[in-house]
Amino acid sequence: MAVERVTYKIGNEELILETGKIGKQANGCVYAQFAGSAIVATVCCASEVKEGLDFVPVTVEYNEKYYAAGKIPGGFIKREGRPKDKEILVSRLIDRPMRPLFETSFGREIQIVPTCVSSDGVNPPDILAVIASSAAVSISDIPFHGPVAACRVAYLNGEYVINPTFKQIDEADLEIVVAGTADGFTMVEGGANEATEEVMLGALEKAQGFITDMCHLQDELVKKAGKEKLPLAPLNVELANKDAIIAEATPLLEKACFQDGKMNRGNAISAAKKQLLAAHAEQFEDEIQKKLFDQCFDDIQYNLLRKSILDKGLRIDGRKCNEIRPITCEVNVLPRPHGSALFTRGETQSLAITTLGTAMDAQVYDDIDGERSENFILHYNFPPYSVGETGRLTTGRREIGHGNLARRSLAPMIPSIQEFPYTVRVVSEIMESNGSSSQASTCGGCLSLLAAGVPMKKMVAGIAMGLITEAEGDNPYGRYQILSDILGEEDHLGDMDFKVAGTKDGITGFQMDIKIAGVTTEIMKKALAQAKEGRLHILSIMEKCINKPQPISPYAPKILSMKIDTDKIGALIGPGGKTIKALCAQYGVTINTEDDGTVTIYAKNGKAAEEAKVAVHGIVDDPEVGVIYNGTVKRIMEFGAFVEILPGKEGLCHISKLSRGRVEKVTDVLKEGQQIPVKLLEVDKMGRLNLSYIDAIEEQKK
Secondary structure (H helix, E strand, O other): OOOEEEEEEEOOEEEEEEEOOOOOOOOEEEEEEEOOEEEEEEEEEOOOOOOOOOOOOEEEOOEEOHHHHOOOOOOOOOOOOOOOHHHHHHHHHHHHHHHHHOOHHHOOOEEEEEEEEEOOOOOOOHHHHHHHHHHHHHHOOOOOOOOOEEEEEEEEOOEEEEOOOHHHHHHOOEEEEEEEEOOEEEEEEEEEEEEOHHHHHHHHHHHHHHHHHHHHHHHHHHHHHOOOOOOOOOOOOOOOOHHHHHHHHHHHHHHHOOOOOHHHHHHHHHHHHHHHHHHOOOHHHOHHHHHHHHHHHHHHHHHHHHHHHHHHOOOOOOOOOOOOOOEEEEEOOOOOOOEEEEEEEOOEEEEEEEEEEOHHHOEEEEEOOEEEEEOEEEEEEOOHHHHOOOOOOOOOHHHHHHHHHHHHHHHHHOOOOOOOOOEEEEEEEEEEOOOOHHHHHHHHHHHHHHHOOOOOOOOOEEEEEEEEEEEEOOEEEEEEEEEEOOOHHHHHHOOEEEEEEEOOOOEEEEEEEEOOOOOOHHHHHHHHHHHHHHHHHHHHHHHHHOOOOOOOOOOOOEEEEEEOOHHHHHHHHOHHHHHHHHHHHHHOEEEEEOOOOEEEEEEOOHHHHHHHHHHHHHHHOOOOOOOEEEEEEEEEEOOEEEEEEEOOEEEEEEHHHOOOOOOOOHHHOOOOOOEEEEEEEEEOOOOOEEEEHHHHHHHHHO
């Protein structure tokens, strides 16, 4: 097999797509390289066909090898293990734009495996993985209505940067990933620091040019190395009595689909289906006829609901297109957690809990991009009971993806570790679900953060938007309706799922999946404007519940931070860590030091933290003449008493400095272990400290 390659110049580097050298037993394999990053993407399909499938059995398994960055995995096991969250998120990034372009009638299991085999730590490999995966499928013998490509856009210093480096991403005010075909984008996701709707639209326009070029580059490779496509396996059988069944089912579904409440609708639709199955029981003994009926039944619902929205502007729950379901908010719903909130929007409900931890609780990441830590964590759980079902309690790709979207939406408004020295973890437990539980998690998470005392820069809310379109003549968007706060059914039947989160002043997180061949700029502008209107409405309700951080819970750890001279760090730590370990044991705290002289004290209560802080000052501060110290009598001599004013620092309080009158014996005034105030009178040439008890007493009386 000949080696074929195509190239595309980006700046001073070339993006290379190559096939025919490696992975030759796969249905398709492409090696993609840009600068020091490289991906090997393969695709294989099963040899057997399963007829009558109503879904595409495709899986994407993106994986990163530590050797790609010249690293050996940390920990006891030196082999790469289960997928990391980042690998799962990139797999979703590849899956979402590609899945709609496969034919369900192909009927074979498809597996796409993009592997990062080289990483330069400068250029993110995920965009390359999307392009390589699409190219591998495009040149393969698997039917595919591609190619697709992706582009990352950053908004930095007032300018758009195409496919920025890691450093540019960190500094950017907006960072989005756009995927799509040569005709238009089909998926968008990203985050921003209160970006305007206009800035986001500009980023989308910038991305489309690169995506189109990448699709054309793949077309060139297909011309050189593309295989003949395998045949589809469509069902050659039609549903018997189809017109009669549609006529019989339509009035039943017209009534059932518009019942109030998700469970009522589901029960009514199920009852209608059972009635039809019973009426045609003999026909549906044939498995293929049953599958065709199921598809026909779904199509009737699909058409009825879309027609109602387009013709009447009426949704299945009776709302107008821009109407948001009733919202209730409540904070401090749990007695012991540091912060909690219950956010309910219609039949979607998030119980959000915030926990404050120490710097040692930060999430540490060790992957090919390098080691880093995050002091803000958000976990999302979607138990089966949230939709009235039974099932396993697992953390799957849905949980990882939805949690990442909510985390990204809130993160820009979380104070830095320097401003708020806590690790912050939010957990969103979805108690009910019927439409956009990720955005309920954003709203509930914001409320619980404020309830926990986190000084957020601004409040954040999120909303999910939908789109219903119908062609008129040559115009594919002749009629359309934009939907605010979509239900689960509207997500299923709609043409777009667009989630937008942000503050009053701008967008912080967004995710969009489009099921049609792109959308116009006009539709996007209207969708963003309607989303902003909905977001402001939700924020106004949240603000009535809580609009500023509450006092930190007494059950939260107490954290104090202070600065010391860097040349005093050694004295605080002591030989072999002896001094700092002794302080931690004495006061029941944890003390952490940084190279810049920052000392952080973590304790279970404020008293222990304050006492430890005084002790640290005692070690690192030099005694100051004229200052009154609370000292401890250590030794009593005939001529006076030695008093410890700071840890390890003692001075002499002469018998003449115990009283204005004559003192016969020191023991007449003091005893060992007694706590007394003393004033530092002088530090003599020998560094000895001279103290006065009576001067301290008299000064305190003033």
